[in-house]
Amino acid sequence: NAGVTQTPKFQVLKTGQSMTLQCAQDMNHEYMSWYRQDPGMGLRLIHYSVGAGITDQGEVPNGYNVSRSTTEDFPLRLLSAAPSQTSVYFCASSNRLFGLAGAKGETQYFGPGTRLLVL
Amino acid sequence: DAKTTQPPSMDCAEGRAANLPCNHSTISGNEYVYWYRQIHSQGPQYIIHGLKNNETNEMASLIITEDRKSSTLILPHATLRDTAVYYCIVRVRIQGAQKLVFGQGTRLTINP
Numbered sequence: 001n002a003g004v005t006q007t008p009k010f011q012v013l014k015t016g017q018s019m020t021l022q023c024a025q026d027m028n029h030e031y032m033s034w035y036r037q038d039p040g041m042g043l044r045l046i047h048y049s050v051g052a053g054i055t056d057q058g059e060v061p062n063g064y065n066v067s068r069s070t071t072e073d074f075p076l077r078l079l080s081a082a083p084s085q086t087s088v089y090f091c092a093s094s095n096r097l098f099g100l101a102g103a104k105g106e107t108q109y110f111g112p113g114t115r116l117l118v119l
Numbered sequence: 120d121a122k123t124t125q126p127p128s129m130d131c132a133e134g135r136a137a138n139l140p141c142n143h144s145t146i147s148g149n150e151y152v153y154w155y156r157q158i159h160s161q162g163p164q165y166i167i168h169g170l171k172n173n174e175t176n177e178m179a180s181l182i183i184t185e186d187r188k189s190s191t192l193i194l195p196h197a198t199l200r201d202t203a204v205y206y207c208i209v210r211v212r213i214q215g216a217q218k219l220v221f222g223q224g225t226r227l228t229i230n231p
Contacts, residue, residue: 004162035221040223041223041225042206042220042221042222042224043163043216044221045220058218059220061216068196088160090162090163092162092163102231107153107165107168108155108163108165109165110162110163110164111162112161112162113160113161113162
């Protein structure tokens with residue numbers, strides 16, 4: 001299994017540009033989430049999905065859109081990038097919502113991250 | 120909603136046991152305590168979780184006090200590769216739904 005994969009690894013955008021961050025998992029997990037991490041801070045939840053066709057907002061959803069057309073993929077779209085969206089973005093998947101307990105193995109698996117710089 | 124308090128940083132000598140404390144004084148009776156770590160520039164990695172009893176796996180041990188208001192993550196023989204930020208997490212209700220919220224964690228440095 002590849003686990004959770006994210007592309008691209010690094011991206012530079014100009015203010016106002018749009019782009020899509022890709023996330024895929026091959027573990028047949030129902031639940032997927034997007035987080036952002038700013039320097040020196042913990043992760044903040046952007047959007048999450050409890051299954052194909054079902055998404056919901058997290059703590060900081062403004063400026064981001066998501067969709068979940070398949071179990072495997074959960075792309076994050078920035079419609080009009082702003083410097084405040086400069087961050088590292090992590091995608092995660094699990095077979096329980098946010099990996100909440102909890103037998104062993106029902107945890108969240110995180111991707112390697114995408115570093116986004118908005119100028 | 121339960122939240123956690125951790126020291127911002129700790130040091131430990133290589134080969135020694137690293138003991139990372141966490142306070143979660145408002146935790147509810149049915150809420151688990153989770154530990155994740157994040158090695159520089161990588162995604163967070165699950166370590167262990169527990170409810171009431173002490174837990175041990177191949178990575179670490181988790182000691183939870185009887186009143187469940189605090190816990191300690193133990194890395195029994197720390198190596199340089201254990202240098203990371205360690206997050207102690209409990210559930211938090213956001214917009215009516217339970218979620219795991221990552222705080223700032225403890226930056227653990229293992230020294231040679």
